[in-house]
Amino acid sequence: MASQNQVVSPSFLKCSQCALGKLCLPVGLDAKDMAELETIIESSSPYKDNESVYLSEQPFDRIFAVKSGVFKTVVIDANGNEHIVGFHLPGELFGLDAIYPQKYISSAVALGTSSVCGINYNELESLATKLPSLQRQLFSLMSKEVHTSQALAVEHSADQKLAGFILTLSTRYKQRGYSDTRINLIMPRRDIANHLNMAAETVSRLFKRFQNDGLLEIKRTDLSIINMEALKQLAGCASGQ
């Protein structure tokens, strides 16, 4: 099993693992279509820890696919408080929420050394008109995004939220072919806490309790899920899907 946060595929431009490629291929993109998709996908040099791909309020032109590492998207409210909207794992897209307002709502920041592919949105749209399977895939992905955002709101106790969070990571890594039981929590506790709207101390205490209860083992960034079923029950299953 490849370790997480590594480059997804030797030639990411082949798009064999990213959110677009994964489902495009089986539904009828031939080599020519695929080649055309690849022309609008641009690779970029890696970002260092804490560097940003784009900033809030900048004009929207591209969506991004994570090639390696993890990114977080962050908004800052009127009082200057940061809120982490989401974490983005290898193969996942981000920047979709900028389509409607035509500017980036959040800022995207690398967690550790990480890299992306940029995809010009206007060109992607044009291409989607020509390739029905690509259009379908895009609709599907955005629908999934809606669902994901909503799922977060369902849980309300701190236990539920943290258990749910771990499970979504597990599921998402599994979907990309990584282990679903051994996870590298590259993001600091503070970021997890912020994302789930709770105090970092609470995250710490809960991890300890989950460990004492035999649900998982955790040492710094190294998380192993021991009892997946119990975790799902705790989360109320909303995120386990």
Add this chain to the structure above:
Amino acid sequence: MASQNQVVSPSFLKCSQCALGKLCLPVGLDAKDMAELETIIESSSPYKDNESVYLSEQPFDRIFAVKSGVFKTVVIDANGNEHIVGFHLPGELFGLDAIYPQKYISSAVALGTSSVCGINYNELESLATKLPSLQRQLFSLMSKEVHTSQALAVEHSADQKLAGFILTLSTRYKQRGYSDTRINLIMPRRDIANHLNMAAETVSRLFKRFQNDGLLEIKRTDLSIINMEALKQLAGCASGQ
């Protein structure tokens, strides 16, 4: 100003007010295109209070546009607890989260007598391939949906959440041409509370405090916003825009 929860337009099938039509028209749908869009939009008889349009787990075939009244979408977690994912006002779409899983995730329930248009999704997809402006509009709408779901997660104190909720209603009604300061809260306190993850008692207390502080006036379902700016400040602006 037309009162809320009324039929949006005499002939909704003309789609002049719904989320699809509103932006389709200015971007180049001619009469023939429009006619084609209308052929896949079906009107239905009104639903009575508490009747459901679809239930969770049912196979997905259509998305829906609210013609009149209000609908709520509800999920039930593993422990049997209900959670209200969202409220849907006249002109808005719902059911988009079912595209990815190809089955309805939530159940959609009428709040008071309400009516919808159903739109066959496969046909809509096909049509979108032929009409680039329709495709663009759909992407845009789904992006907006993502943004909306995320915005909810940003607020964390009860004050912020309730203020934010009122502001989103205000904004959304305004977008459809209704008053943004006089709102009919057709949904019971219990539902508002559930949606925002708080106790109905808290909603009650907060409404009272907001009223004492001169932010708004409320009597049962009749809400008037007095001090919009103060509300926005309270909410932290995340929902204001």
Add this chain to the structure above:
DNA sequence: CGAACAATTGAACCGATTCAAGATGCGTGG
């Protein structure tokens, strides 16, 4: 008019936050 439900109000309670120390791990330079 009266029954059933919805909303309000008050008081006790609890989960999670906050504040304040300590512990642990990590990179840097001696």
Add this chain to the structure above:
DNA sequence: CCACGCATCTTGAATCGGTTCAATTGTTCG
């Protein structure tokens, strides 16, 4: 390689916001 210093994480005790429970008032509708 160890020592230092910084940042992250952990742990404990006090506090607070919001919930829960219980009782009252208000509203709707047969």
